[in-house]
Amino acid sequence: MINLLTVLTWFTSKKEYLSNYADNESAKKAATRLWNAIDSSDWIPFVIMIILTVAICLWYFFPYNNEPGRHYHPKHWAKFGVVNLILVFITTLGLCCILTPNPSFDIWFLVKIVIANTFYALVLYYAISNIINRKGKSNAYPWYIFKNARI
Structure with a gap:
């Protein structure tokens, strides 16, 4: 399974994230609970x-x-893609707020996770579209970057 926090560790590690709250012990505990809650249910x-x-x-x-x-x-394909990204963004943000004990503690941390998941949705939407266009029986416009590539 792909860990959503893996993308964030490209920007910051758990140690660096928790070091932001080293001055305040209660904030550090809250940050640890937030990280662990997301890490365990990502x-x-x-x-x-x-x-x-x-x-x-x-x-x-x-x-x-x-x-x-x-x-x-292609404009209909793009509209469905935008709707998909909006739904994934809102759903992921809602789930992250439900899964964490105190989501308002560091909402920007949760937003970064939501953006990473939305990026995964963009890549998956494009990949599925290519597969269906090449293999499926759809009359949709063939929308792919590599027109001569074979799957």
């Missing part, structure tokens, strides 16, 4: 992101594109 927002992204991709490529009208243009 798979939940990740799984929710996967479920939402797959559901939105499948809905866009099959029921939506099979309706009468011209739904297969």
Whole structure:
């Protein structure tokens, strides 16, 4: 499983994060509880992101594109992608606030985690779109960077 905190450790480690609160023992304990709460349940927002992204991709490529009208243009694909990112952002932020004991302690820390999960959603949305366009039976516009690549 991909650890959401792995992305954050590119910017700061747990030791560096906790050193910001070294002067105040109660703040350091709260920061430790926040880090540990996210670290122990980071798979939940990740799984929710996967479920939402797959559901939105499948809905866009099959029921939506099979309706009468011209739904297969790239602007519709982009709109569904933006809706996916917004849903993942809001859902992940809500889950992080529910999973942590005191989310208002360091909301910026939680926002960084939410942004990382939203980035994963963007990558997954694009990957699923490429796979469905190349393998699926959808009349959606073929939207991929490497047009000659084979999957």
